[in-house]
Amino acid sequence: MKFRDLGIHDSILKALEEKKYHTPTPIQEKAIPIVLNRKDLLGVAQTGTGKTAAFSIPIIQQILKFEKDLNSRPKLRALIVTPTRELAIQIDDNIKAYSKFTQLKHTVIFGGVKQGKQVKRLKDGIHILVATPGRLLDLQGQGFINFNDLKLFVLDEADRMLDMGFIHDIKRLLKLLPSKKQSLFFSATMPENIVQLSKSILSNPEKVEITPASSTAEKVDQEIYYTNRTTKRDMLLHILKDKLDDQVLLFSRTKHGADKIVRYLRKENIKAVAIHGNKSQNQRQAALKDFKKGKVKIMVATDIASRGIDIDKLKYVINYNIPNVPEDYVHRIGRTGRAGESGKAISICEPEENLNVNQIKKLIGDKIKSIDAHPFPQTEKPMTEKERKEFNKQKEIKKREMIALRRAQKQGKNQKSSKRKKSEDKANSSEKSQTKNKNRNKRKPSDQASDKNKNRNKQKSSDQAQKRNQKKRSNKPLFKHKDRSYLDLLD
Numbered sequence: 477m478k479f480r481d482l483g484i485h486d487s488i489l490k491a492l493e494e495k496k497y498h499t500p501t502p503i504q505e506k507a508i509p510i511v512l513n514r515k516d517l518l519g520v521a522q523t524g525t526g527k528t529a530a531f532s533i534p535i536i537q538q539i540l541k542f543e544k545d546l547n548s549r550p551k552l553r554a555l556i557v558t559p560t561r562e563l564a565i566q567i568d569d570n571i572k573a574y575s576k577f578t579q580l581k582h583t584v585i586f587g588g589v590k591q592g593k594q595v596k597r598l599k600d601g602i603h604i605l606v607a608t609p610g611r612l613l614d615l616q617g618q619g620f621i622n623f624n625d626l627k628l629f630v631l632d633e634a635d636r637m638l639d640m641g642f643i644h645d646i647k648r649l650l651k652l653l654p655s656k657k658q659s660l661f662f663s664a665t666m667p668e669n670i671v672q673l674s675k676s677i678l679s680n681p682e683k684v685e686i687t688p689a690s691s692t693a694e695k696v697d698q699e700i701y702y703t704n705r706t707t708k709r710d711m712l713l714h715i716l717k718d719k720l721d722d723q724v725l726l727f728s729r730t731k732h733g734a735d736k737i738v739r740y741l742r743k744e745n746i747k748a749v750a751i752h753g754n755k756s757q758n759q760r761q762a763a764l765k766d767f768k769k770g771k772v773k774i775m776v777a778t779d780i781a782s783r784g785i786d787i788d789k790l791k792y793v794i795n796y797n798i799p800n801v802p803e804d805y806v807h808r809i810g811r812t813g814r815a816g817e818s819g820k821a822i823s824i825c826e827p828e829e830n831l832n833v834n835q836i837k838k839l840i841g842d843k844i845k846s847i848d849a850h851p852f853p854q855t856e857k858p859m860t861e862k863e864r865k866e867f868n869k870q871k872e873i874k875k876r877e878m879i880a881l882r883r884a885q886k887q888g889k890n891q892k893s894s895k896r897k898k899s900e901d902k903a904n905s906s907e908k909s910q911t912k913n914k915n916r917n918k919r920k921p922s923d924q925a926s927d928k929n930k931n932r933n934k935q936k937s938s939d940q941a942q943k944r945n946q947k948k949r950s951n952k953p954l955f956k957h958k959d960r961s962y963l964d965l966l967d
């Protein structure tokens with residue numbers, strides 16, 4: 477089958493030719509006619525299957541049909557909501573490519589950056605808006621987005637959306653959208669809560685299921701190296717130096733873990749960058765750009781930050797930690813072997829993760845080949861219940877120590893800077909007092925008395941402020957949400 481056989485508009489066909497898309501992928505073959513027929517769609521598919529084009533192409537085509545006069549001010553006709561900023565940018569890039577030979581206007585909005593430029597694009601008028609939920613509601617609340625003319629709504633990566641805690645935002649959003657519209661709903665997995673959510677959005681949908689959640693990309697070769705916790709880094713280096721000739725997307729369970737791996741790799745003269753939720757949006761985009769351009773060999777990512785990221789011809793994925801949610805393994809290795817390319821997924825497993833591997837095997841079948849001939853074999857056993865209790869106890873102690881240490885360092889810094897400020901103030905005031913003294917001789921004794929009073933009052937209020945601050949500090953709970961990342965330090 478060819479795209480032309482799906483009844484696609486010439487201007488879109490020309491763009492697809494330019495992208496060198498010769499034949500539609502299975503999801504495109506099935507979904508495009510459904511969307512063009514104006515039916516609601518439930519798509520069970522993960523990224524890498526070509527699902528972005530599966531909804532973008534017919535959306536562009538439908539808008540070309542609605543808009544008789546493309547020269548008048550654009551009305552917002554299609555809204556695509558996706559959980560991460562990277563995905564939003566990626567989808568918008570795709571729309572840009574497919575609508576290149578049309579006059580359609582589109583833009584993308586996401587949080588973590590100033591809103592000015594995004595607002596300007598919205599004010600200029602657009603037909604298609606790609607958005608992450610938070611920024612979308614924010615700008616809608618500020619009156620910059622109007623859904624009155626909306627005809628198409630896409631909820632992308634619904635399962636990840638809920639994992640990331642966006643359910644309330646989605647429910648709020650649904651209330652704002654016109655009830656008469658065509659809705660498309662995509663999710664890689666369909667647990668019960670997602671089924672319920674889809675029912676609340678879709679009416680009489682057609683279902684397209686391409687890659688069931690439990691099946692991994694077919695062309696991905698999967699290997700596992702069993703080792704110990706203490707030899708994991710050596711194992712990683714061994715794999716990287718001896719075996720891998722290309723770029724690697726490496727997964728870490730935690731954000732701090734990701735930073736630690738990057739520091740370690742850089743010490744070994746391996747160019748690496750990290751991408752995770754503690755990085756600013758600009759840092760994340762810069763890291764991704766450098767990686768896509770081939771400037772760095774390794775990008776270390778957490779699950780959430782990397783979900784759906786499309787890296788052209790990525791050959792290797794490494795799981796530095798085995799995910800404890802088996803479906804995450806499927807998503808991770810789906811970063812490679814995309815759109816029919818071959819790829820390799822390598823997992824490094826410490827004893828505590830053996831159980832996770834068994835669960836993954838239950839989900840995907842025994843497709844992971846164990847590589848036993850290597851210098852760092854697993855010799856230790858997983859902890860017993862008693863050992864785990866002790867381990868967790870020590871972890872807790874270490875964690876408290878770390879938090880206390882950080883607080884002390886912070887306080888030390890504050891004290892130092894306030895000392896520095898005081899001495900600077902002193903220097904300034906002695907300079908000032910010298911000039912004042914010169915003038916004072918000319919002043920009356922009553923003025924001098926009032927200066928003294930002023931100084932006394934100043935001192936009193938600064939003492940009071942200091943006391944207030946001390947009280948605030950001592951009332952601060954030991955485990956505030958902000959400190960939770962300290963758990964990660966122990967990995």
Ligand code: AMP
Pocket residue numbers: 496497498499500501504522523524525526527528529786788814815
């Ligand atoms: P997606 O699942 O939308 O993230 O797409 C995965 C990758 O497949 C992206 O790099 C797309 O550019 C590519 N792709 C999508 N459709 C096609 C197609 N029909 N032919 C070749 N590549 C495609």
